[in-house]
Amino acid sequence: MTQKIGKGVTWVTVTEEDAGQRLDNFLLRLLRRAPKSLVYRIVRKGEVRVNKGRAQVSQRLQTGDVVRIPPVSLPESEEPSMDKVPADQLRLIESCILYEDKDLMVVNKPSGVAVHGGSGLNWGLIEVLRQLRPLAKRMELVHRIDRDTSGCLLIAKKASVLKALHAQIRADQLDKRYLAIVLGSWPKKVAKVDLPLKKHHLPDGGWHVTVDQSGKEAVSFFKVEQHLQGCDLISVKLKTGRTHQIRVHALAQGCPLLGDDKYGDREENKHYRKLGMKRLALHAQFLGFTHPVTEEKMLIEAPLWSDFKRIITELTLI
Template sequence: MNDTTKPQVRFITVDSEDEGQRIDNYLLKTLKGVPKSMIYRLLRKGEIRVNKKRTKPEYKLVNEDILRIAPIRVSEEADPVSTQLNVVANLEKQILFEDDRLIVINKPSGMAVHGGSGMSFGLIEALRALRPDARMLELVHRLDRDTSGCLVVAKKRSALRNLHEQLRNKTVQKFYHALVKGRWSAKLTKVSEGLRKNDLKSGERVVIVDNVNGKESETRFKVLQHFQDATLIRAFPVTGRTHQIRVHCQVKGHPIACDSKYGHTDFDAHMKSLGLKRLFLHAASIEFTHPLTEQRMKIEAPLEPSLEKCLKQLTKAK
């Protein structure tokens, strides 16, 4: 009996969209379902060649390169997406903007941007399940798992490069809303403390203030609303360090509500009594220049109902 499903040799011609990408990263996206270890093995054995020559994983693709990929049998196992259909369906409702270059999504709190760290399924995997025909979907920037709000995903390599350049040139503006402990002074408009990652004995990674060996960091703040025991603030991170806003709030004595790493026990208990079950940090808006039209865009993400409900229960300060 003829096996019509027998894998065939594949030839792929690289176009300008994929130029400059490492071949291992390109193959991971192109050969969906093929384990990373197998891709490295195929490259090492010369089963994958570029312009008829063997190549190394770090080789950067050039426009018009011809890739020859030996027959690979990939197990057609069901995608783990099936158990996460509700997550995928919910994400469709969270899309704030989409065209053929990018997607801006209101990322839910509690969802990692990537699978890993004990989670096999993250936002990018859910988006790929939602848009199976998209040739590529790559994060332009990141948000902590517990932070919600505006997250930009590129659908083309050229858009990713363009937006990364805007991030480097600091022409992307990201504004966050956070509910913090106590009365934040309207005069406190800038925090610039050096930050350093620190691994605890438990294996947990935290970020600490270190003005000698830490990385230079700056966040600008504005008071939006004073409450009796808390303040709703707007934060604009000038630099983009890990946990920057969270640590800059903590070091000034105003930790963010329900922050499992940098929070205040009593304040968090009070917030939980009001029904708050997550970190109150939300990427409220993002502003950038569209990679194709060059129009300046500002996209806003509404607060999720649980955060709105929490604010309504707080007594406004005089």
């Protein structure tokens, strides 16, 4: 399917296995050693072409599409060196696997672990999983969650499984439910937030997201589960899965997430760090989907990490 990628322009013909895949996911698999920011940059600058035309990272590829990949400078080694990953982290990630079969796995991602390496990171969750499961040659992320968010992350081991799960995502058939702690009191009458979101590129390859009528549809459902001291514990069900959706929708209601140093209140967050919550209080608790092979309805729960449980205990009203 591919020539050697790196030194010269490469033309890659999309096969049936990769049909329906987003362009960014397709490139990230082919350019595993390239920083994620580089992949997005070469698409944005028009250096990547699909059927000789400019493309967007969200474009879905079809069988027979011809993708032009420009010369890119890649590190020497194929994968991140695992000797740079502490042994206890390797054991931790192995222990985070909540469900696994020959087709897919679900991992309870720790907060602080990026899903991908690159942008100054030697490794991410997917690179470590590929090392832990070397026979799964087509292992790919089905979706992503923020580096600071913990909880359920779905990984496909086969291209056909990835394609089927992406179809479920496009049809809004994935059941994604989160737990979060917000600063202040959640507005009593607000159960649904339907505000379009727009992503803005940052020089470091990251994103900043704002509510913008010219943005993409974003719908979240919020429910207060428990009133805490100065905070509320809320559950969130997503209809759409936009970047930073929960964080920006909560902020728009005047209730930023505890521990959110990007959109939230940094001074308030300092107080909670002293209580042991040193990260974003957002956890992907449940993930539901239909198994593409067995057709079984799956609902996986990721247990709360100890710091999340501890801060709830610390803030519980007596």
